[in-house]
Amino acid sequence: MKYIIANWKANKTLSEVKTWLNVFSKKDLSFIKSELQIIICPPYPFLSLVKEKLQDCSYVKIGSQDISFFEKGAYTGEVSVENLSDLVDYALIGHSERRYYFEETARILFQKFNLALDNNIKPIFCIRSAADIIPERSIFVAYEPVYAIGTGRNESLDQILKVKKNLSFSKDVKFIYGGSVNENNSSYYLKNQEIDGLLVGGASLSPEKFYKIIKQAGD
Numbered sequence: 510m511k512y513i514i515a516n517w518k519a520n521k522t523l524s525e526v527k528t529w530l531n532v533f534s535k536k537d538l539s540f541i542k543s544e545l546q547i548i549i550c551p552p553y554p555f556l557s558l559v560k561e562k563l564q565d566c567s568y569v570k571i572g573s574q575d576i577s578f579f580e581k582g583a584y585t586g587e588v589s590v591e592n593l594s595d596l597v598d599y600a601l602i603g604h605s606e607r608r609y610y611f612e613e614t615a616r617i618l619f620q621k622f623n624l625a626l627d628n629n630i631k632p633i634f635c636i637r638s639a640a641d642i643i644p645e646r647s648i649f650v651a652y653e654p655v656y657a658i659g660t661g662r663n664e665s666l667d668q669i670l671k672v673k674k675n676l677s678f679s680k681d682v683k684f685i686y687g688g689s690v691n692e693n694n695s696s697y698y699l700k701n702q703e704i705d706g707l708l709v710g711g712a713s714l715s716p717e718k719f720y721k722i723i724k725q726a727g728d
């Protein structure tokens with residue numbers, strides 16, 4: 510099974526999301542066999558719309574880009590697991606942008622990770638290097654070296670596999686790579702058995718580019 514995850518970050522207006530969905534939902538996904546899972550992580554305001562529009566496609570699941578470390582309640586402005594529980598199947602936790610701009614520490618991230626898992630949301634735990642601690646119950650670990658994110662400097666397979674060797678997690682954990690993945694380099698990663706999937710930022714903003722990446726994963 511390969512996982513192709515779109516991370517739109519804080520991009521797109523409502524009308525741009527509608528356009529993306531209109532284009533993407535017309536694409537032929539019939540080539541997909543059961544070994545491919547597409548996960549789309551839009552900004553919070555668009556989660557329901559994306560879910561509704563793509564609900565007929567069983568290969569597509571919805572994820573959030575984060576969750577609050579409060580479970581629910583009087584935390585104005587937060588988006589809690591309770592809010593997300595009927596909406597998403599997955600949540601990104603610990604993206605390097607959260608760690609850097611929002612100063613999210615390992616303690617906060619572990620709290621988010623546990624909340625997600627305990628509420629039936631599968632956490633996709635992001636790490637920047639082998640130095641980041643991985644929670645014990647991890648299902649998905651996404652390795653994203655900071656210098657490769659949004660720079661066009663995607664990491665070589667050799668280097669990724671070297672990092673993977675230094676990680677301590679069970680062999681059942683799905684190992685995802687992210688960092689300047691696009692429609693031209695995705696098959697290079699997907700061909701390798703050690704890479705279970707890709708986390709795609711910039712290239713997922715275009716339905717055409719994202720579809721090309723999915724096509725390569727399905728071929």
Ligand code: PGA
Nearest residue numbers: 658659688689709710711
């Ligand atoms: P990028 O972002 O594909 O634009 O490098 C990946 C990510 O940050 O998840």
